[in-house]
Amino acid sequence: QVQLMESGGGVVQPGGSLRLSCAASGFTFSGYGMHWVRQAPGKGLEWLAFMRSDEGNTYYADSVKGRFTISRDNSKNTLYLQMNSLRAEDTAVYHCAKVYGSVGATINYFDYWGQGTLVTVSS
Amino acid sequence: EIVLTQSPATLSLSPGERATLSCRASQNVNSNLAWYQQKPGQAPRLLIYDASNRATGIPARFSGSGSGTDFTLTISSLEPEDFAVYYCQQRKAWPITFGQGTRLEIK
Numbered sequence: 001q002v003q004l005m006e007s008g009g010g011v012v013q014p015g016g017s018l019r020l021s022c023a024a025s026g027f028t029f030s031g032y033g034m035h036w037v038r039q040a041p042g043k044g045l046e047w048l049a050f051m052r053s054d055e056g057n058t059y060y061a062d063s064v065k066g067r068f069t070i071s072r073d074n075s076k077n078t079l080y081l082q083m084n085s086l087r088a089e090d091t092a093v094y095h096c097a098k099v100y101g102s103v104g105a106t107i108n109y110f111d112y113w114g115q116g117t118l119v120t121v122s123s
Numbered sequence: 124e125i126v127l128t129q130s131p132a133t134l135s136l137s138p139g140e141r142a143t144l145s146c147r148a149s150q151n152v153n154s155n156l157a158w159y160q161q162k163p164g165q166a167p168r169l170l171i172y173d174a175s176n177r178a179t180g181i182p183a184r185f186s187g188s189g190s191g192t193d194f195t196l197t198i199s200s201l202e203p204e205d206f207a208v209y210y211c212q213q214r215k216a217w218p219i220t221f222g223q224g225t226r227l228e229i230k
Contacts, residue, residue: 045210116166
């Protein structure tokens with residue numbers, strides 16, 4: 001079955017960096033675009049970033065553009081999110097999510113989600 | 124950016140009642156809209172995609188309708204496990220955006 005497992009969260013000071021990982025299994029990872037979505041404590045969902053299946057095109061939310069970088073290693077079935085210049089408002093649970101549909105499709109709904117990893121930005 | 128506005132913010136109903144949740148887009152998104160359910164401590168679950176198609180394994184009591192800018196999620200007869208927060212999401216244009224959510228609570 002499809003599994004997505006995030007890791008790499010923790011407590012970091014403002015201005016610091018973290019790299020999140022999302023280990024995928026149960027599907028052909030190299031065939032699907034992948035996203036990062038976050039949820040601040042008690043708040044709604046915020047889409048952050050997308051990378052195509054072939055490690056090609058990327059898209060970012062304005063709130064993280066220039067600070068966060070999405071990447072993937074299809075040989076390791078792993079998605080990454082490099083987060084730099086972190087701010088207090090980046091405190092959230094970070095989820096990776098798989099695009100909906102068949103291999104190669106880019107239907108940007110999210111049919112599988114990881115449970116998330118908590119990032120806390122605080123001094 | 125396409126803004127999605129959900130209403131009401133909170134809906135209080137009893138099991139067995141019908142729930143109607145609304146999502147309005149600031150621009151035409153055609154049918155490029157999904158609905159998700161989220162329970163406390165869990166990741167969201169895809170319920171409806173392309174405005175009216177149920178995702179795999181979603182019970183028939185969940186239905187979606189609408190196109191353009193106005194969308195509705197209907198739960199025909201509420202089960203105890205349906206009380207949760209519901210989000211709409213559009214994929215018509217970057218950036219992908221979510222509504223702020225509707226909390227469905229037990230009356």
